[in-house]
Every structure is written in structure tokens, then in C-alpha cells.
Amino acid sequence: MPSTSEPLAGSWPGSVLDVVPVLPVVVAHTAQEGVDIARALVAGGLPAIELTLRTEAALDAIRAIASEVPEILVGAGTITRPGQAKLAADAGARFLVSPGTTGSLLHAMQDSGLPFLPGVATLSEVLAALDAGCTELKLFPAEASGGTAFLTAVAGPVPQARFCPTGGITAASASSYLALPNVGCVGGSWLTPADAVASGDWPRITALAAAAAALCR
Numbered sequence: 676m677p678s679t680s681e682p683l684a685g686s687w688p689g690s691v692l693d694v695v696p697v698l699p700v701v702v703a704h705t706a707q708e709g710v711d712i713a714r715a716l717v718a719g720g721l722p723a724i725e726l727t728l729r730t731e732a733a734l735d736a737i738r739a740i741a742s743e744v745p746e747i748l749v750g751a752g753t754i755t756r757p758g759q760a761k762l763a764a765d766a767g768a769r770f771l772v773s774p775g776t777t778g779s780l781l782h783a784m785q786d787s788g789l790p791f792l793p794g795v796a797t798l799s800e801v802l803a804a805l806d807a808g809c810t811e812l813k814l815f816p817a818e819a820s821g822g823t824a825f826l827t828a829v830a831g832p833v834p835q836a837r838f839c840p841t842g843g844i845t846a847a848s849a850s851s852y853l854a855l856p857n858v859g860c861v862g863g864s865w866l867t868p869a870d871a872v873a874s875g876d877w878p879r880i881t882a883l884a885a886a887a888a889a890l891c892r
């Protein structure tokens with residue numbers, strides 16, 4: 676686990692799966708909200724954030740986090756259109772995550788030059804991603820796609836694929852995923868409950884992050 680007191684830029688291992696046990700999946704409605712959330716996560720010992728491109732402010736939030744919270748590794752999530760990959764990279768994203776994968780999305784993420792986690796939900800999609808040279812993948816939606824049973828089954832035919840399962844995972848279920856050899860980290864939105872964000876309850880987010888940071892892989 677990298678130190679939380681030093682900027683990760685330039686020093687992180689390059690594998691999104693190996694930075695934190697839980698990758699916070701975050702929605703920010705303003706750039707300042709993104710910065711406040713990032714600071715709360717770092718204070719709890721989670722120096723990585725997947726800022727989803729689901730709000731008008733998302734790219735500004737990525738830009739602000741990259742400049743004002745350099746100790747966190749900021750990535751862009753919910754990449755669903757090819758053009759978003761370059762926009763996110765230009766805003767300062769250090770990695771990209773897509774919920775699913777198409778040929779054009781894959782090419783755009785490859786062209787960005789950033790590490791990325793293409794989304795998969797079936798074994799055929801895992802095989803297609805491996806064929807394209809991607810061994811680190813987002814399983815989404817994890818619970819609805821079979822959860823830990825799916826991941827255990829996949830490890831037989833394709834042990835080289837490693838996953839960040841996301842979607843329906845909770846503080847209670849995260850450990851069962853992290854115990855699997857083909858899981859590097861899990862993703863989840865439970866660290867940033869909407870009511871905590873709306874009320875600016877950053878200590879609550881820091882406490883949730885601290886509990887998640889203590890989970891063992």
C-alpha cells in the first residue's frame with residue numbers, strides 16, 4: 676500500500692488493482708464536492724478514487740482533485756462513450772474505468788495511454804478483453820453477474836484475468852471478494868452515501884474509508 680502522505684503521481688505501480696483494497700466509486704455534483712470527498716477518503720487511508728462521469732461537473736471535479744489533492748490517485752469511471760477517454764485524460768485522470776466494453780471504447784481507452792479497466796460481465800467478454808491484451812478487468816455488475824461464484828468459476832479456464840468486481844458490493848460482502856485469488860480490489864459506492872455527501876459529513880466518509888482500508892486482500 677503506498678503512503679498516503681506522498682503524491683501518487685509518478686510513484687504508483689501502474690496497476691489500478693494494487694493501490695487500494697476498495698476503490699471508491701464516486702459521484703460529485705461540483706468540483707469542490709469532489710475535492711472534499713477526495714480529502715475525506717485520503718484521511719481514511721484510501722488514496723484512490725474513481726470519479727464517475729455521471730454529472731456535468733465530473734471533468735471539473737477530476738481536474739480539481741488532480742491539482743488540489745495530489746496524494747490521491749484519481750481515475751475516471753463510467754466511460755461509456757469513446758470521446759470521454761481523451762477528455763478524462765486531459766482533465767488529469769490517471770486511469771479509466773468502463774462499465775462495459777465495445778470495440779470503439781476499448782480503442783479509445785488504449786489510445787489515451789492510461790491504465791484502464793474495461794468492464795466485463797460474461798466469460799466471452801473476459802476472453803475478448805484478454806484477446807485485446809487486457810488482463811485487468813472490472814466485473815460489472817458484480818453481484819448480478821454471479822458474484823464470487825462467477826469469479827471462482829472463471830479462475831479455472833482463465834487464471835490470468837484479474838478483476839475489480841463492482842456493483843452491489845457492500846462493506847459486509849467485500850471481504851468474500853477480496854479473499855479470491857483473481858480479485859485485486861473491489862469497487863463500491865458505499866463509502867460515499869448520498870446523504871453524507873449532501874450534508875458535508877466528511878468525517879463519516881473518512882470513517883467508512885478507514886474501515887475499507889483495513890480490509891485485507
Ligand code: 3PG
Nearest residue numbers: 700841842843844863864
Ligand atoms: C459502478 O459504476 O461501478 C457502480 O455504480 C457502483 O456500484 P454500487 O453503487 O453498487 O457500489
